[in-house]
Amino acid sequence: MSYPALNQDMVLEIFSYCPASSIEKFKFLNKDYYKRMSESWFINLNLFRTNSIFGVFLQYKSHPSTFISSFVLTGDGEVSLDFLPIERVKIEACDPTHGIFLCAGPDYFIKTPYFVCKPTTREYQTIPTPETGFSTLKYYFIPIVSGLIVTRTNPLRYKIVKISKQSKIFTVICEVFDSDSFTWKRLDDLKLPNDEHLVFSSVPVRNNQFLNWLTSSHKNVFRFCMKTETWSLHPVPSDLRKTYCLQLLANQGGKLGIVFWKPKDYVKGTWVLDSTFGKSWVRMKVEKSIVEEDKFVTPVWFLRDNDVVMLGGFDWVSLYDMKTNSIKSECFKITSLPMKFVQTSIVAYFPFYSDYERLNLDEYHV
Numbered sequence: 001m002s003y004p005a006l007n008q009d010m011v012l013e014i015f016s017y018c019p020a021s022s023i024e025k026f027k028f029l030n031k032d033y034y035k036r037m038s039e040s041w042f043i044n045l046n047l048f049r050t051n052s053i054f055g056v057f058l059q060y061k062s063h064p065s066t067f068i069s070s071f072v073l074t075g076d077g078e079v080s081l082d083f084l085p086i087e088r089v090k091i092e093a094c095d096p097t098h099g100i101f102l103c104a105g106p107d108y109f110i111k112t113p114y115f116v117c118k119p120t121t122r123e124y125q126t127i128p129t130p131e132t133g134f135s136t137l138k139y140y141f142i143p144i145v146s147g148l149i150v151t152r153t154n155p156l157r158y159k160i161v162k163i164s165k166q167s168k169i170f171t172v173i174c175e176v177f178d179s180d181s182f183t184w185k186r187l188d189d190l191k192l193p194n195d196e197h198l199v200f201s202s203v204p205v206r207n208n209q210f211l212n213w214l215t216s217s218h219k220n221v222f223r224f225c226m227k228t229e230t231w232s233l234h235p236v237p238s239d240l241r242k243t244y245c246l247q248l249l250a251n252q253g254g255k256l257g258i259v260f261w262k263p264k265d266y267v268k269g270t271w272v273l274d275s276t277f278g279k280s281w282v283r284m285k286v287e288k289s290i291v292e293e294d295k296f297v298t299p300v301w302f303l304r305d306n307d308v309v310m311l312g313g314f315d316w317v318s319l320y321d322m323k324t325n326s327i328k329s330e331c332f333k334i335t336s337l338p339m340k341f342v343q344t345s346i347v348a349y350f351p352f353y354s355d356y357e358r359l360n361l362d363e364y365h366v
Contacts, residue, residue, distance in 0.1 A: 102114065
């Protein structure tokens, strides 16, 4: 007995009830599904049917190292980190498709506390302090970058990579945490070329099992594979090494991309790796632009359809449509920022999707 085949519209109707983390996997069934599931109508329908949200934490740093995070939501709802046992934690990493965050307490603690949490359900779990989370009068460690990837949702499994610099002897330490073993493991120390560094507190771009950071010289991409727990440097396209413009990493059509912005007119050009493990960059034919007069604006995140970009100012975010060169949404602005943070120019953006399904973390939930 044969059964009629499901057409694409019927399949998309079923997929629209699935969480954002599953959508990211279904999109790779073929190019048609990727295109249609990346369009704004499907994203909005999926968020509505799964009771999910899309928003961003703006994290501010003042001196000495004090942090405050304010949430801006592109819709209805309210999310904060006030359920954590310590105030004004630092967001160190986030898995944006699951809404899972790594937060750390202030660095004036001798033993820095670390928490993994899901803000929408107000759950958190205290994890062991890594070796670089302990400070003494003789040695202290400076966090450089961190990354988090959820590798399994039921039961939950996540992995964290943390890269730090040891004072005085300038050793760059790499540590990995696996929630299955619930322990940190120190890998071999990083030995980067003398002219290469990772940018402090920069937010990585995920591409499958890889976390990617653009180095300070803008000559290489630092790639860390969570599956193999190994790292590599991959040179950026030779054409970009001679340009004087802002370069950003982005997930473009499921591949790692580099976006550059020419001065003044913000014209966008993009190169992508030919595959997940690829070595060659391919120049995309279509160029799009952003017309934005605010010189302090920052492209924060390229959404799933690759035509919509989240723009961030010092205390606001907005969605911009590069097809029509117009703002797609109102400007979502932070209204209650303490004065001492208003005077700083250091801000980091952590955009994410999240549902309200509880994770049943082993420790605390509020």
